[in-house]
Amino acid sequence: MSERITQTRGAAAGAPAETSVADAELDCRGLLCPLPVYQASRAIDRLLPGQALRVVCTDPGSLADFPALARQRGLALLSAEERDGVQVFRLRKDGDG
Amino acid sequence: MYITNSAAGQPPAQTEPQQDRTAAERRARQERLRPDASRRRYGSVRDLIASPQNPTPLVRLSRVLPSGAEAHLKLEWFNPFGSIKDRTALYLLEGMRRRGELGGRELVEATSGNTGIALAALAALEGKKLTVTIPSGAPQEKLTLLRMLGAEVMATPDDLCPVDNPSDGAIALARAVAESPAHRGRYAMPNQYANPDNVRAHYETTGPEIWEQTEGRVRTFVAGFGTCGTITGVGRFLKERDPSIRVVAVEPQRGHHLPGLKNLQEAKAPAILDRSVLDDVVRVDDGPAYAMARRLFREEALIVGPSTGAIVEAIARLEPAESGLVVGISPDGGHKYASFYAERLDAEEVAR
Known part of the structure; x- marks a missing residue:
């Protein structure tokens, strides 16, 4: 099971500030729940406090899973959006996560 | 008396190639010890x-x-792999083989450890890859045995939501691995809970x-x-x-x-x-x-x-x-x- 995680902060250097929305990005398209929260939870383990993770999903179940993950792990859910069957979440690790 | 358990439906042990290039090779083959369950001598640990x-x-x-x-x-x-789950793992894999569900696919299973260990051992004999989802709180010894056997271990954390029971979480996670469209049928799941x-x-x-x-x-x-x-x-x-x-x-x-x-x-x-x-x-x-x-x-x-x-x-x-x-x-x-x-x-x- 390989995870598709991309570090974005370095790559976004020189780009307009508003595109630098996360420190890491996780592509969970085509993965069924609860795989996206499982992978996100592991990705968050690798973040430093204050860093953010952007996750892209296609299982609508994630709309319930990610707010719950944020609550349980004490993460800030910066945004949760759905458009054309794609859900995008941004989570920030504040304390120990 | 001990007999190998071919009754359980495993294929017979691999037979030796019969073409010997020299008489010495033929002699060596004939003198080799053959499995004999009455002497507790086996061709394979399975x-x-x-x-x-x-x-x-x-x-x-x-x-x-x-x-x-x-x-x-x-x-x-x-x-041989240390638990009652050896029987289960053997029957699960044989059933999948009979139904043609194994061909070229990796295995994924939710297990508290013992089924995983038995499946990983049998998969190792066949050069197959196994991923196990295991409830959090399983003993470290089991995780280590699984890793030694070459299995990929996905420890299911307690906060894997919205499922609130860790063992059910492991089952849900294994099913997601098996059925996610992104994996394009790469995984087969024995599913011991329903099989x-x-x-x-x-x-x-x-x-x-x-x-x-x-x-x-x-x-x-x-x-x-x-x-x-x-x-x-x-x-x-x-x-x-x-x-x-x-x-x-x-x-x-x-x-x-x-x-x-x-x-x-x-x-x-x-x-x-x-x-x-x-x-x-x-x-x-x-x-x-x-x-x-x-x-x-x-x-x-x-x-x-x-x-x-x-x-x-x-x-x-x-x-x-x-x-x-x-x-x-x-x-x-x-x-x-x-x-x-x-x-x-x-x-x-x-x-x-």
């Missing part, structure tokens, strides 16, 4: 998996039960062994709620032989620390559970289960896993006059739980 021709032993309990009780433990750790081959393993091997080994005199059978393959398969077999045989299931407390067992109030009842074979369910909490495991070590010299402690504790609570000859399952041995036992012994020393 031939050691228990079957009616090569049953796991029954050992009588002599000290931990009230006087007048007669109970025998079936020591499933005599299976009738799990029940069949015990209906065709464990049950008949118990009947033979007790010469048909077993009156009460005791096993745990786990995947429910053992209780359903053995229970069904024994009830068909004699409907008056009592089948007792052991259920742990909610939030228990007895790997392999399930509390069916907090976890979903497995699809393969057939409640019609059950006569009683006995609830055994962690404390008495671990206390009995320690007594089994110290008084019976049986190095058992914690679930055996729960099962023997349930046997000890039966009324000897009513239960008659009892057979209980000892699903696995104690070595894999050294860290669990150390924690309890340390806590007791601190409390003293």
